[in-house]
Amino acid sequence: MSQPVPGAASVPPLNVDLSDTDGALFIGSTLAAVLFGLTNVQAFVYFQNHRGSGITLFKLVIYYLWILDAIHLAFVTHMTYHYLINDCANPLAPLVIVWSFQAQIVVDVLIVYVIHLLYVQRLWILSRGRSRILPSIMTVIVVLASGAAITLIWAVYQCHLFTELFGFEWSIYLALGVMSVVDMLIAASMCYLLSTARTGFSRTDSFLTKLMTYILHTGLLTRWASPHAYLFSQRIS
Numbered sequence: 001m002s003q004p005v006p007g008a009a010s011v012p013p014l015n016v017d018l019s020d021t022d023g024a025l026f027i028g029s030t031l032a033a034v035l036f037g038l039t040n041v042q043a044f045v046y047f048q049n050h051r052g053s054g055i056t057l058f059k060l061v062i063y064y065l066w067i068l069d070a071i072h073l074a075f076v077t078h079m080t081y082h083y084l085i086n087d088c089a090n091p092l093a094p095l096v097i098v099w100s101f102q103a104q105i106v107v108d109v110l111i112v113y114v115i116h117l118l119y120v121q122r123l124w125i126l127s128r129g130r131s132r133i134l135p136s137i138m139t140v141i142v143v144l145a146s147g148a149a150i151t152l153i154w155a156v157y158q159c160h161l162f163t164e165l166f167g168f169e170w171s172i173y174l175a176l177g178v179m180s181v182v183d184m185l186i187a188a189s190m191c192y193l194l195s196t197a198r199t200g201f202s203r204t205d206s207f208l209t210k211l212m213t214y215i216l217h218t219g220l221l222t223r224w225a226s227p228h229a230y231l232f233s234q235r236i237s
Contacts, residue, residue, distance in 0.1 A: 075104035
């Protein structure tokens with residue numbers, strides 16, 4: 001039976017609400033681990049279905065995405081351990097930006113940018129034998145959109161305290177907004193190219209409709225799980 005600690009009754013309770021800081025960090029890191037598990041499953045299924053195709057560009061890209069996703073989870077885990085374990089007793093620790101927070105932003109940008117380039121490459125494939133104006137425009141848009149991501153990385157590395165991010169919050173909204181717009185434009189472009197490729201045969205047109213549905217779903221998924229969305233789209237290609 002545990003013995004009471006002398007003087008414990010005189011210690012006032014600490015009414016500290018950590019749900020918006022440490023709680024959010026814990027939930028986010030848990031979701032990141034779950035999504036990495038989905039990446040493992042989807043990568044395994046893809047490689048099982050393409051065992052005899054040799055080394056292809058898509059396989060190398062999937063290796064690349066899997067490695068980046070693993071690095072991203074490692075940074076998130078380090079950040080979580082730093083704030084919840086190492087500096088849990090330091091009341092000023094949540095104000096200081098740890099290096100792994102900045103590093104995982106860089107990894108996120110690399111993942112999203114590669115996903116956009118891969119979807120643009122699919123636009124070029126879908127437009128084969130037709131006008132190349134649409135994929136050309138989307139290529140320029142994706143390249144220009146990288147400027148917003150670079151601006152975000154620059155802004156994050158200018159800050160040493162989370163309170164300093166308020167001065168650069170415009171860069172966060174700019175990067176997220178631009179990436180979301182690019183996702184929607186790519187999905188709309190793919191749907192347009194597929195809709196104009198209808199043949200009049202019900203079976204073929206039905207398949208194109210299902211493919212457009214998958215494209216819309218994976219286009220939305222890239223906002224929260226870019227590697228998982230691309231691997232999912234590979235399974236239906």
